[in-house]
Amino acid sequence: MTASPSAPQIAPKTLPPDRRPSGAAKPDILQNAAPADGAPPAILVDGVSKWYGDVVAVSDVSFGIGPGVTALLGPNGAGKSTLLKMIAGLLGTSSGRVTVHGEPVRGQPSTYRRIGLVPEQEELYPFLTGREFVRLNARLQGVKDLDGATEWALGLVEMRDAADRRLKGFSKGMRQRIKVAAALVHDPQVLLMDEPLNGTDPVQRANLIELIQRIGDSGRTVLVSSHVLEEVERFAGNIVVIVNGKLAAAGDYRTIRDRIDTRPHLVRIRAGDPRRLAAALIGEPSTVSVEVDADGRIVAQTGEARSFYDAVTRLAQRHDIRLYEIQPADDSLNSVFAYLVER
Amino acid sequence: MVTALSTVFFRPLPITTLTVRQFLDGRAVRVSGLIGLIPAAFALIYLLSPNGTRFETYTGQFLELFAPTVLPIAVLILATSAFGNELEDRTLPYLTLKPVSRLRIVLEKWLGVIVVGIPVVLFGQVATSVILAFSDGNATEQRYAADPRFADRIPELTTAIWPALAAGAVGVVMFGSIFLLLSLYIQRALLAGIFYAFVWESILGRYLSGIRLISVKQYVQSIFTRLVDNPDVRIDNPFQLGSALIVAAVTTVVCILLATRRLRRINLE
Numbered sequence: 001m002t003a004s005p006s007a008p009q010i011a012p013k014t015l016p017p018d019r020r021p022s023g024a025a026k027p028d029i030l031q032n033a034a035p036a037d038g039a040p041p042a043i044l045v046d047g048v049s050k051w052y053g054d055v056v057a058v059s060d061v062s063f064g065i066g067p068g069v070t071a072l073l074g075p076n077g078a079g080k081s082t083l084l085k086m087i088a089g090l091l092g093t094s095s096g097r098v099t100v101h102g103e104p105v106r107g108q109p110s111t112y113r114r115i116g117l118v119p120e121q122e123e124l125y126p127f128l129t130g131r132e133f134v135r136l137n138a139r140l141q142g143v144k145d146l147d148g149a150t151e152w153a154l155g156l157v158e159m160r161d162a163a164d165r166r167l168k169g170f171s172k173g174m175r176q177r178i179k180v181a182a183a184l185v186h187d188p189q190v191l192l193m194d195e196p197l198n199g200t201d202p203v204q205r206a207n208l209i210e211l212i213q214r215i216g217d218s219g220r221t222v223l224v225s226s227h228v229l230e231e232v233e234r235f236a237g238n239i240v241v242i243v244n245g246k247l248a249a250a251g252d253y254r255t256i257r258d259r260i261d262t263r264p265h266l267v268r269i270r271a272g273d274p275r276r277l278a279a280a281l282i283g284e285p286s287t288v289s290v291e292v293d294a295d296g297r298i299v300a301q302t303g304e305a306r307s308f309y310d311a312v313t314r315l316a317q318r319h320d321i322r323l324y325e326i327q328p329a330d331d332s333l334n335s336v337f338a339y340l341v342e343r
Numbered sequence: 344m345v346t347a348l349s350t351v352f353f354r355p356l357p358i359t360t361l362t363v364r365q366f367l368d369g370r371a372v373r374v375s376g377l378i379g380l381i382p383a384a385f386a387l388i389y390l391l392s393p394n395g396t397r398f399e400t401y402t403g404q405f406l407e408l409f410a411p412t413v414l415p416i417a418v419l420i421l422a423t424s425a426f427g428n429e430l431e432d433r434t435l436p437y438l439t440l441k442p443v444s445r446l447r448i449v450l451e452k453w454l455g456v457i458v459v460g461i462p463v464v465l466f467g468q469v470a471t472s473v474i475l476a477f478s479d480g481n482a483t484e485q486r487y488a489a490d491p492r493f494a495d496r497i498p499e500l501t502t503a504i505w506p507a508l509a510a511g512a513v514g515v516v517m518f519g520s521i522f523l524l525l526s527l528y529i530q531r532a533l534l535a536g537i538f539y540a541f542v543w544e545s546i547l548g549r550y551l552s553g554i555r556l557i558s559v560k561q562y563v564q565s566i567f568t569r570l571v572d573n574p575d576v577r578i579d580n581p582f583q584l585g586s587a588l589i590v591a592a593v594t595t596v597v598c599i600l601l602a603t604r605r606l607r608r609i610n611l612e
Binding site: 089090107109110112113117126127128136141 | 361364367432433442443
């Protein structure tokens with residue numbers, strides 16, 4: 001059922017390490033999105049399309065999302081904001097359906113007890129103080145302990161000290177954080193965040209990322225739209241990639257990277273005798289190319305990452321070569337994303 | 344002070360409180376209030392050059408200036424900004440993404456328009472009557488006033504004030520409902536409303552008698568003339584008081600229901 005409106009469950013900085021329901025220890029998209037009891041995924045996007053006249057913004061997108069943090073990625077204009085708005089019920093779908101915990105969102109205001117949204121736009125009510133804004137959201141959500149929930153949410157984003165200032169005087173980063181507090185004040189089970197890290201300084205970013213991780217670790221479903229891929233990598237194990245309005249990929253991003261076998265992975269290796277190890281690697285079927293760079297590091301391309309890593313350790317042992325580091329050179333979200341966009 | 348009072352009085356109505364504070368913080372209230380004061384400016388001119396009795400002047404400005412032009416424009420500015428500002432700066436999701444029925448959102452917004460609109464728009468009518476009260480009237484009025492035999496020939500100014508306030512309040516409610524609805528359907532509701540007020544209510548209404556049936560001005564003027572109940576204060580084909588009030592109520596209800604329906608279906612980009 002819905003989260004209790006009077007009893008927030010995410011304690012600032014004191015979350016239990018893992019409060020996911022059993023069977024959902026490593027949430028994944030599509031494969032593990034649906035709970036073991038057969039209930040629908042927390043967020044289900046089923047054959048959703050959205051078009052404006054002749055322009056197709058989103059085309060037949062389907063995926064399900066379970067507990068944990070999932071990132072919604074895509075280049076500008078890919079349709080990810082449109083998709084997020086359809087999930088939130090702000091936009092109607094042209095075809096297909098969106099459900100949250102099995103219930104349609106649009107036209108069902110009661111569903112919003114389970115949902116919190118951090119919208120992208122910065123505009124807030126300039127005449128309200130931060131505390132009044134969070135309290136207003138709590139009141140509209142039907143939270144019983146208004147003061148308690150407001151202070152709890154402000155504490156989550158470390159905004160208690162500035163909460164009595166008018167929103168019109170808030171910096172961009174403060175606005176982001178107060179929006180997060182407002183979205184969390186009723187302790188929603190599903191949190192939708194549109195570019196929540198925009199405008200935050202490095203310290204605020206780190207704190208927000210930590211908060212997002214904690215919310216995800218607490219068993220809630222968090223969908224974060226972002227273009228800051230390096231940061232997404234730090235808090236989201238799962239990604240949904242939208243390109244040209246279509247679903248390009250969905251799932252664990254490293255798994256997706258492994259599945260992309262039409263382009264070799266780039267691997268950098270530091271070893272005691274790099275030339276001898278490079279010579280040995282040439283004969284491996286998983287090796288596409290290998291060279292030693294000016295710094296004495298092996299730079300190898302492989303089409304089968306796992307087999308290649310096995311071969312490196314096996315050959316190093318066989319030739320008694322000390323391995324210092326094996327590092328995927330292009331396994332970041334950036335490379336996954338760039339590859340998917342190019343494809 | 345006003346903000347604190349509004350917060351206390353409307354505590355159970357958070358959206359109304361928010362709307363009132365939006366109005367108090369924005370320019371719409373000031374602009375509406377200034378427009379509402381236009382008849383008062385004419386009253387000041389009257390002080391310098393009295394032309395007609397004070398009663399005639401007051402009822403004349405209500406029927407010819409306030410009801411057809413000042414009232415719709417002043418309410419238009421307030422009512423279209425109730426939802427319009429949030430649509431424009433995209434803060435409306437902070438209200439719509441809540442477990443609150445769309446009807447309640449519309450009702451609370453509407454209440455905010457009415458609660459602010461009635462005093463702000465009608466203050467000008469009070470000011471107008473106060474300014475006129477400082478005058479002794481024109482020569483005829485002064486002559487009649489000096490002679491006990493004719494003293495009751497000139498109606499008291501006060502007999503027109505409360506009908507003006509009552510009819511004006513009904514006008515605020517009707518126009519407020521219509522323009523609130525308009526702002527949810529039309530992106531440039533202010534322009535559309537100005538066109539409606541000037542072309543429909545002020546110009547076409549004078550020449551096309553059929554328009555009176557769907558003219559808020561006609562209902563406001565009818566209520567005013569019926570309440571004043573003076574043979575010298577009249578309009579063509581006035582509605583009965585009861586009929587006008589029923590139409591006002593029906594218009595308001597229909598607009599609120601249509602606005603609710605619109606809010607359910609609106610796409611918030």
